[in-house]
Amino acid sequence: MRPLRVYLIALFISFLLFGLPLFYSLKPLYEETWPEEAVTGKRIWQEKGCVECHTLFGNGGYSGGDLTFVTVTKTKEKLLSFLTSPPVIPPAKKLRHIALDPEQAKSVISFLEKVSEIDTHGWPPKPARNTSLQK
Amino acid sequence: MLGFFLKLFFKRINKKERDYDSPSQKASYPYALSVFAFLALQSFLATAGSLHLVFPDLPTPITYTSGRAMHLNLSLLWPLLGVMGSAWYFIVEFTGSELYSPRLIKWNFWYLLAAILLLLISLALGHTEGREYLEAPLPFKVALLIGLLFFTLNLLASICKNKLFCHPETVIIFSGFLLSSFLYLPNLFSAFHPTVEDTFRFLVVHLWEEGSLELVATTVASLWLASLKVVPLSRAKRLILWEATLVLFSGALASAHHFYWIGLPRFWQLIGAVASAMQVIPVALLGITAFRTLYPSNFLHPSLYFFYSSVFWNMVGVGLLGFLLALPPLNFYVHGTYLTSAHSHMALFGFFGFLVLGTSYFILTRRSSLSPTHKRRVKLAVIFLNTGLAIMSGGLIIAGLLQTYLYYVAGLNFAQVHLLLNPYLLLRAAGGAVFGAGAFLLVLEVWLHFLRSVIF
Numbered sequence: 001m002r003p004l005r006v007y008l009i010a011l012f013i014s015f016l017l018f019g020l021p022l023f024y025s026l027k028p029l030y031e032e033t034w035p036e037e038a039v040t041g042k043r044i045w046q047e048k049g050c051v052e053c054h055t056l057f058g059n060g061g062y063s064g065g066d067l068t069f070v071t072v073t074k075t076k077e078k079l080l081s082f083l084t085s086p087p088v089i090p091p092a093k094k095l096r097h098i099a100l101d102p103e104q105a106k107s108v109i110s111f112l113e114k115v116s117e118i119d120t121h122g123w124p125p126k127p128a129r130n131t132s133l134q135k
Numbered sequence: 136m137l138g139f140f141l142k143l144f145f146k147r148i149n150k151k152e153r154d155y156d157s158p159s160q161k162a163s164y165p166y167a168l169s170v171f172a173f174l175a176l177q178s179f180l181a182t183a184g185s186l187h188l189v190f191p192d193l194p195t196p197i198t199y200t201s202g203r204a205m206h207l208n209l210s211l212l213w214p215l216l217g218v219m220g221s222a223w224y225f226i227v228e229f230t231g232s233e234l235y236s237p238r239l240i241k242w243n244f245w246y247l248l249a250a251i252l253l254l255l256i257s258l259a260l261g262h263t264e265g266r267e268y269l270e271a272p273l274p275f276k277v278a279l280l281i282g283l284l285f286f287t288l289n290l291l292a293s294i295c296k297n298k299l300f301c302h303p304e305t306v307i308i309f310s311g312f313l314l315s316s317f318l319y320l321p322n323l324f325s326a327f328h329p330t331v332e333d334t335f336r337f338l339v340v341h342l343w344e345e346g347s348l349e350l351v352a353t354t355v356a357s358l359w360l361a362s363l364k365v366v367p368l369s370r371a372k373r374l375i376l377w378e379a380t381l382v383l384f385s386g387a388l389a390s391a392h393h394f395y396w397i398g399l400p401r402f403w404q405l406i407g408a409v410a411s412a413m414q415v416i417p418v419a420l421l422g423i424t425a426f427r428t429l430y431p432s433n434f435l436h437p438s439l440y441f442f443y444s445s446v447f448w449n450m451v452g453v454g455l456l457g458f459l460l461a462l463p464p465l466n467f468y469v470h471g472t473y474l475t476s477a478h479s480h481m482a483l484f485g486f487f488g489f490l491v492l493g494t495s496y497f498i499l500t501r502r503s504s505l506s507p508t509h510k511r512r513v514k515l516a517v518i519f520l521n522t523g524l525a526i527m528s529g530g531l532i533i534a535g536l537l538q539t540y541l542y543y544v545a546g547l548n549f550a551q552v553h554l555l556l557n558p559y560l561l562l563r564a565a566g567g568a569v570f571g572a573g574a575f576l577l578v579l580e581v582w583l584h585f586l587r588s589v590i591f
Contacts, residue, residue: 003376004303010380011310014387021406022334025399029328039327046265049200056329057397058471060267061203062538063188065549066471090554092191115329121404123396125468127546 034114041111044104056115058123066124071113079109156502159227159234165244166220167495168585171578173213173251174492178574181206182567189561197259204258204270210483211268211344212251212279216244217491218351219286222308224498225358226290230299235292243285250278266332268340269322276322283319287312303372304354307379311351318343330398337393345482346386352490353378353421356442359494363436365428374424378417385413392461396470404463411461418454422446437510438500440517441493445486447521452481452528468543473556474535477528485524492577499581503588509580516577523570530562 045051053064071079083105086097100108184202187193195202223240227233234240254275263270271279290309299305321335322343354375361371391407425446428439456478460466469475496513534556541552 003373003380004306007303007307007376007380007383008310010384014384018387018390021402025403026331026334029331029398030326032328034327042327042329047263049204049261049263049265049270051265051267052200052203055471057333058475059333059393059397062471062473062476063199063553065553090550091189091557095191118330118398120396120398121401123467123470125543127543 035110037107037110038114039111041107041109044100044108045111048098048100050108057118057120067112067115068118068120068124069116071109071116076109079112080105083108154502156224157227157233159237159240160224160498162234162237162240162244163220163224163498164585165241165248166216166223167498168582169244169248170213170217170220170491170495171581173209173216174488175571175574175578177206177209177213178567178571180209182564182571185560185564185567189557189564198261200263201259201261204263205255207268208254208258208271210488212254214344214352214483214487214491215283215348216247216251217495218348218355220244221355221359221491221494221498222290222312222351225355225362225494226293226299226305226308228362229304229358230297230302232293232297232299235289235296239285239289243282243289246285247279247282250275250282254279264325266325266336269336273323276319280316280319280323283312283316287316304358304375307354307375308351311347311354314350315343315347318347333397334394334399337390341390341393342387344487346383346390349386349487350379350382352487352494353382353417355494356445356490359438359497360424360428360442363439363497365439366424370424374420378420381413381417381420385410385416389414389461392466395463395466407461408463412458415454415458418449422450422454436497437505437513438493438497440514441489441496444517444521445489445493448481448485448489448524452478452485456532457482468539469535472535472538472542473531473559474539477531477535480524480531481528485528489520496581499585500588503584505584509584512576512580516573516580519569519573519576521573523566523568523573526566526569527563528566530559530566534559534563 050067051060053061055062055064055066056068058066058068080102082097083100084102086099088094088096180202183195184199184206187195187199187202191199197205223234254271257272257275258270262272264272269276287309290312294300294305294309318338321338324335326332326335357366357371357375357378360366361368366374388406388410391403392411393407394403395407425443456474460469460474460478537559538552538556541547541555542549547555
C-alpha cells in the first residue's frame with residue numbers, strides 16, 4: 001500500500017508546512033490590543049452585514065467599494081455625516097444607504113481607522129493618472 | 136502487493152455486483168434529491184439578487200444583504216449534502232459491505248435539512264454574523280457541525296465493522312470528512328483583529344470547501360466513472376490516490392493565495408504562487424482521464440454530461456483563470472474586482488457543483504431505464520446551465536477587467552466606474568436567468584423521473 005502511505009505522509013507534511021508559518025504569522029496579531037470603541041465598531045460592521053456590499057482588503061461584496069483605507073481618503077466628519085444621514089446612491093433613485101445612530105457611526109469609523117493601520121503591502125494600487133479617487 | 140490487492144478487490148466486486156441498491160445506498164437518495172431542489176432555489180435567489188444590484192429600487196421581500204448571504208451559504212451547503220450522499224453510495228458500492236447504520240444516515244439527513252432550512256430562514260430575517268460565506272448565526276453552525284460529526288462517526292463505525300482499513304478510497308473519504316469536521320471549527324470562533332478573522336475565514340472557505348470536500352468529491356467522481364465502466368477500476372484507484380495526494384498537498388498551501396493583501400507577512404505571496412501553480416497538475420490529470428474516457432465508451436450515460444461540464448470548467452475556471460489570478464503581480468491589480476467573482480462561480484459551481492450534480496443524478500437514475508425524452512431534456516438542461524454559466528462568467532470577466540482599467544488606469548471614482556459596469560452586470564443577470572431555466576428544468580425532470588420510478 002505504498003501509494004496510500006505516500007498520501008498519508010503528504011497529508012501530514014502539507015499541513016505541517018502550512019500550519020507552522022501560519023502560527024508564526026498570527027501570533028503577533030493576537031498580542032495586539034485594540035480600543036473598546038473599535039471592537040464595538042467591528043461588531044456593528046458584522047451585525048449590519050456591511051461585508052455583503054463592501055470589501056475590506058478586497059474581500060467581500062463588490063457593489064459598494066473597498067473601505068480598507070476610507071478613513072485615510074475621507075475626513076471623519078464626512079464619514080460621520082454619510083453614515084448618520086445617508087444619501088441616495090446611483091443607480092438607485094430612492095433607496096438609501098442604511099443609517100446608523102451617531103454612536104454606532106463613531107464606533108464603525110474607529111474600527112475602520114484601526115483597519116487602515118494594517119500593512120497590506122501597498123494594496124490597493126494607486127491610480128496611474130490623477131484622480132478623482134482621492135477627492 | 137498493490138497488483139495482488141487490486142486483483143482480489145476486482146474479483147470481489149465482480150462477485151458482488153448486483154442490479155439493485157442496498158438499504159445503505161437507498162439512504163443516500165434524499166441527499167441526492169435535495170441537491171437539485173437547493174440548486175433551483177439558489178439559482179432563483181441569485182438571479183433576483185443580480186437584478187437587484189442593477190435596479191436597486193425594485194421592491195423585494197428580503198434585503199440584498201440577506202439574499203446574498205443566503206446565496207453564499209447555499210453554495211456551500213447543497214454541495215455538502217450531495218458529497219455526503221454520494222460518498223455513502225459509492226463506499227457501499229465498491230466495498231460491497233453495508234454501513235453501520237442506514238437508519239442513522241436517514242435521520243442525519245432530516246436533521247441536516249431542518250438545520251439548513253432554519254439557517255436560511257434566519258438569514259432571510261436579517262440575522263447575520265457578518266462574515267462573508269460564514270454569515271449563519273452560531274447555533275446553526277454548531278448544529279451543522281454536529282450533523283457532520285455524526286456522519287463521520289457513522290463512517291468510522293462502518294469502517295471498523297467491515298474492516299475496511301486497507302481500502303484506499305475509504306481511507307481517503309474518511310480522512311476527507313475528518314478534515315472537514317476539523318476545518319469547520321474556525322467557523323465557530325471570532326477574533327477582534329480583521330486579519331486573524333479573515334485568515335480563519337479562508338481556512339473554512341478554502342480548506343474546508345475546496346480542500347476536504349473536493350477531496351471527497353474527486354474520489355467519489357473516480358468511483359463513479361469506474362461504476363459506469365468508462366474507466367477501468369484499477370486506473371480509477373490509481374487516479375484516486377494521485378488526485379488525493381496532489382489536491383491535498385497543493386490545496387492546503389494554495390490557501391495562501393488568499394493571504395496576499397490581508398496583513399500577513401509577504402512570504403505568503405511566494406507560498407501562494409508556487410502552491411497555486413502546482414494545483415494545475417491535478418486539474419490536468421482529471422482532464423487527461425476525461426479525454427481518455429471519450430474513447431472506450433460505447434454509450435453515454437446522461438450523468439456524464441455533468442462530468443464533462445465539470446472537467447471543462449475545472450480547466451477554464453480553476454486551472455487557467457485560477458492560475459492567472461494567483462500570480463501576485465497580477466493579483467495586485469485584479470484582486471477585489473468582479474474577476475474574482477467570475478473565478479468563484481466557475482470553480483464553486485462549474486467544477487464542484489457539476490461534479491456533485493453528476494454523482495447525485497447517477498445515484499437517482501442508475502437503476503431505472505431512461506426514456507429518450509428524459510435524456511433529451513436533461514441534455515437541454517445541462518446546455519442551459521453551461522450557457523448560463525458562460526454568459527454569467529463572461530459578463531463578470533468583462534466587468535472585472537473594465538473595473539481594473541477604469542479604476543486604476545483611467546482614475547475614475549468608484550461611483551462612476553460602477554455605473555459604467557451596469558450593462559455587464561445586466562448581462563450577468565441574463566446569464567443567471569438562462570442558468571435558472573436550466574436548473575428548474577433539471578429539478579423537474581429528475582424529481583418526476585425519480586417519483587415515477589418509485590411509484591411504478
